[in-house]
Amino acid sequence: MAINLKPVDVAVIGLGAAGGVAVLPLARAGLKVAGIEAGTWMDPRSFKPDEIYNNVRGLLTSVQKANREIPTFRDSPSVPTRPRGSVHPMMNAVGGTSIHYWAQSWRLKTWDFRTRSEVIKRYGAGAIPAGTTLEDWPLTYDELEPWYDLVEYEVGVSGKAGNIQGKLDPRGNIFESPRRREYPMPPLRRAGYNEQMAQAAKQLGWNPFPGPAAINSQEYKGRPGCAFHGYCSRGGCHISAKNSTAVTTIPEAVKTGNLKIFDKAHVTRIATGTDGRVTGVTYLKDNKEYFQPAKVVLVAGYTYENTRLLLLSKSKAFPNGLSNNHRQVGKHYFGHWYGSVLALFPQDMNVWYGTPAQATLVDDWADDSFDHTGLGFVGGCSMSAYTERHPIEAAAMDTFGRAPAWGSGWKKFIRENAGRWTQAYIQTNTFPYENSWLDLDSEVRDPLGDPVCRITTGPRENEPRTVDFAQKKMEQWFLAAGALQVVRRPAIGPIGPTTHAYGGTRMGDNPETNVVDRFGFSHEAPNLGILGASVMGTSGARNPTLTVQALAWRTADRLVKDWKAIAL
Amino acid sequence: MRDHEPRRIARRDVLAAAAIIPVTAIKSAAQPTGSVFSAKQKRCLEAFANRLVPADEMGPGAVECGVVEYIDRSLADPAVGGKAAILAGIDAVDAFAIGSQGAPLADLPPDKRDAVLTAMEKDAATGFATGSAAFFAIIRRLTLEGMFCDPSWGGNRNFAGWDLIRYPGPRLAVSADDQRVGAAVKPVRFSVNGGGNGAGHGH
Numbered sequence: 031m032a033i034n035l036k037p038v039d040v041a042v043i044g045l046g047a048a049g050g051v052a053v054l055p056l057a058r059a060g061l062k063v064a065g066i067e068a069g070t071w072m073d074p075r076s077f078k079p080d081e082i083y084n085n086v087r088g089l090l091t092s093v094q095k096a097n098r099e100i101p102t103f104r105d106s107p108s109v110p111t112r113p114r115g116s117v118h119p120m121m122n123a124v125g126g127t128s129i130h131y132w133a134q135s136w137r138l139k140t141w142d143f144r145t146r147s148e149v150i151k152r153y154g155a156g157a158i159p160a161g162t163t164l165e166d167w168p169l170t171y172d173e174l175e176p177w178y179d180l181v182e183y184e185v186g187v188s189g190k191a192g193n194i195q196g197k198l199d200p201r202g203n204i205f206e207s208p209r210r211r212e213y214p215m216p217p218l219r220r221a222g223y224n225e226q227m228a229q230a231a232k233q234l235g236w237n238p239f240p241g242p243a244a245i246n247s248q249e250y251k252g253r254p255g256c257a258f259h260g261y262c263s264r265g266g267c268h269i270s271a272k273n274s275t276a277v278t279t280i281p282e283a284v285k286t287g288n289l290k291i292f293d294k295a296h297v298t299r300i301a302t303g304t305d306g307r308v309t310g311v312t313y314l315k316d317n318k319e320y321f322q323p324a325k326v327v328l329v330a331g332y333t334y335e336n337t338r339l340l341l342l343s344k345s346k347a348f349p350n351g352l353s354n355n356h357r358q359v360g361k362h363y364f365g366h367w368y369g370s371v372l373a374l375f376p377q378d379m380n381v382w383y384g385t386p387a388q389a390t391l392v393d394d395w396a397d398d399s400f401d402h403t404g405l406g407f408v409g410g411c412s413m414s415a416y417t418e419r420h421p422i423e424a425a426a427m428d429t430f431g432r433a434p435a436w437g438s439g440w441k442k443f444i445r446e447n448a449g450r451w452t453q454a455y456i457q458t459n460t461f462p463y464e465n466s467w468l469d470l471d472s473e474v475r476d477p478l479g480d481p482v483c484r485i486t487t488g489p490r491e492n493e494p495r496t497v498d499f500a501q502k503k504m505e506q507w508f509l510a511a512g513a514l515q516v517v518r519r520p521a522i523g524p525i526g527p528t529t530h531a532y533g534g535t536r537m538g539d540n541p542e543t544n545v546v547d548r549f550g551f552s553h554e555a556p557n558l559g560i561l562g563a564s565v566m567g568t569s570g571a572r573n574p575t576l577t578v579q580a581l582a583w584r585t586a587d588r589l590v591k592d593w594k595a596i597a598l
Numbered sequence: 599m600r601d602h603e604p605r606r607i608a609r610r611d612v613l614a615a616a617a618i619i620p621v622t623a624i625k626s627a628a629q630p631t632g633s634v635f636s637a638k639q640k641r642c643l644e645a646f647a648n649r650l651v652p653a654d655e656m657g658p659g660a661v662e663c664g665v666v667e668y669i670d671r672s673l674a675d676p677a678v679g680g681k682a683a684i685l686a687g688i689d690a691v692d693a694f695a696i697g698s699q700g701a702p703l704a705d706l707p708p709d710k711r712d713a714v715l716t717a718m719e720k721d722a723a724t725g726f727a728t729g730s731a732a733f734f735a736i737i738r739r740l741t742l743e744g745m746f747c748d749p750s751w752g753g754n755r756n757f758a759g760w761d762l763i764r765y766p767g768p769r770l771a772v773s774a775d776d777q778r779v780g781a782a783v784k785p786v787r788f789s790v791n792g793g794g795n796g797a798g799h800g801h
Contacts (some may be wrong), residue, residue, distance in 0.1 A: 077788045079768035082747045087678065116679060222779035257771040377780045381764060383772040417777070421746040421765040426739070435719070436650040436738060437712070441762065445656055448763035 032321040038064040041086040041324035046126020049330030050275025051579045052586040057288035068124030070293040077266035081420040084265040088117035099476040103142040103485035103526040119529040125276025132386040134243040135187045138570040140207045143167040159492035168539045168548035177580035186250045186273045188215035188277040189242030203239045205393040227390040227415035230511035236394045243387030252542035262385035269475040281497040302345040330561040334483040337468045337534035353552040362462035366530030367457035369497035385419025396571035398405035409459025411500030412571040424448040460569040487525040497521035537565040550585030634673045645704040668744030668753030687733040690725040750791035757787045
């Protein structure tokens with residue numbers, strides 16, 4: 031029998047990038063919040079500049095939940111699942127993956143929220159990619175803007191505005207949608223490589239700008255600026271300059287006295303009454319089962335966890351899984367498509383140090399910033415020239431056809447060139463398709479006996495064409511910056527588990543095709559809210575986290591405002 | 599914290615396992631003390647790694663840098679996995695060397711060792727469960743990890759790997775000058791788990 035806990039107003043499942051933000055407005059409003067987190071607090075003194083620990087083995091996590099339920103993946107229902115890796119891209123902790131992410135924190139654009147309408151308006155209905163289930167979002171950029179602003183200031187984002195209320199500034203991203211004010215901190219320091227790439231972009235007539243980051247460029251709210259030590263990717267920040275929710279919103283929420291954190295608590299089910307309203311959350315802690323009753327439940331795990339938990343939580347009211355009577359849970363899933371180009375330079379680039387968010391970005395070829403007539407695809411890519419290179423990764427470099435892969439000839443090559451190559455990160459506007467979804471695996475289970483999430487990702491044409499287009503632009507950019515040689519990697523469709531995973535509980539007005547409404551609450555279980563990129567119906571050509579956080583805060587504000595209607 | 603939990607557990611398990619195995623059993627298996635490799639496997643892997651990264655005027659070879667020690671310790675960690683497949687692959691390398699060149703890898707002269715490795719790299723060597731190129735890639739990858747890891751993992755001895763590629767080393771704080779294109783950054787040499795010429799990382 032589960033041990034019954036004292037009821038709370040709101041149970042938030044997962045204190046990562048999304049749940050870790052949502053608890054703050056809830057706690058400030060005086061609601062009693064239970065933050066139920068599979069992981070626990072991590073000590074910043076345990077974060078280390080160690081490539082094996084962080085990157086090769088992915089040991090930075092406080093508990094092994096994620097690694098025990100790594101999703102399986104396959105290309106279609108008619109082929110077997112592929113072998114799984116042993117390291118999940120996400121981690122468990124108070125703060126979740128915001129502890130070891132790259133912290134690139136930019137907003138989506140007006141176009142991302144209205145892609146279907148805008149594509150039809152400019153290029154005709156025939157330009158909509160075949161097989162896509164793309165819909166306009168139920169909210170506009172302008173409606174979300176106030177929450178983008180709130181998160182940027184509360185969490186702390188460094189950057190340079192390119193469009194303040196319609197006034198363009200070429201030092202920032204002139205393609206961004208209007209923002210109400212400047213970023214709270216100036217951009218991260220520029221590395222020599224950033225400057226070199228910015229200059230080259232300008233020579234090409236493009237509009238480079240410094241990447242916005244949830245990393246302090248100077249002291250902010252009592253935490254120091256970034257030290258650029260070069261072990262940020264998949265590593266925690268030893269000086270708390272990276273603004274994970276573990277050092278920003280969660281401690282603020284704890285201060286109110288209204289957030290109680292239940293850590294090392296592995297949620298197994300969400301309970302539902304016969305009336306279709308959720309009643310609380312069952313979790314395991316130290317091999318004991320607990321039941322946390324709550325008036326409202328917010329699911330705030332990672333994309334794969336959100337879909338999986340709903341599908342596992344079957345009841346009389348929801349025999350196919352919670353909020354799944356319309357069979358939409360798991361649908362409209364997609365991993366972010368991306369591309370990569372490598373460049374070899376004739377001098378030491380000194381990108382060893384820095385952080386991946388210390389980037390020069392170009393948005394000229396993203397979204398609908400250019401005319402797509404005759405190109406055969408819609409959308410585009412952002413392109414990033416960034417720093418941070420670890421020694422194993424550096425030595426494992428492509429030899430650009432200039433040396434053998436081992437022996438003295440190879441040694442000579444890497445001695446000269448391990449510090450002379452860089453890699454661009456190209457992110458695509460990615461859309462959902464009918465042939466791609468999440469469900470429960472029919473065979474693979476976690477140690478508790480529950481099936482893991484299964485990813486099915488079928489082929490598509492729009493995204494590979496987009497990547498191909500952007501990679502040619504990237505090559506042009508590198509060569510303009512003085513690269514000796516460039517190597518293009520094939521377009522990469524993340525058919526397996528990825529850090530940029532969207533959909534599964536999509537947000538939209540139509541309950542036939544969406545799981546949550548425009549405020550993030552279930553169409554079917556009215557006191558269930560869902561937070562995370564699992565509600566996003568398009569990716570944007572950029573990182574998801576800031577949008578996830580703005581949406582999470584907005585859902586929490588809605589709950590506070592409509593508490594009586596939602597909580598009854 | 600001088601070490602991290604998974605490694606500590608792995609070591610404890612190895613010690614516990616060793617304690618209950620009679621000394622004679624260890625001798626009959628001809629295993630170097632505490633090693634996952636038989637003596638034969640170890641010789642083969644050493645010969646292999648030293649062709650991937652030979653000692654030359656640019657610095658020491660893989661074995662001297664601790665690469666085999668690194669791989670040994672990795673495979674002893676159950677969390678890393680792949681041990682059985684790698685041991686079988688090493689045996690396959692020797693079998694192929696005997697079949698194609700007439701002797702185990704370690705007993706061949708350098709040019710014949712290279713012939714074995716080249717055949718594997720081109721996926722032309724027989725006797726490998728998932729193909730010789732795939733196994734070649736695994737050993738090459740592990741060799742890279744052992745050459746360029748933080749020395750606390752057993753490899754990159756005396757920071758020879760980092761010296762080879764001119765990696766300036768982990769430092770607590772990095773100046774704008776350290777990030778200039780073409781800057782000659784003075785190397786800092788210390789392990790995150792202690793040791794070296796640096797002041798440490800503030801742990």
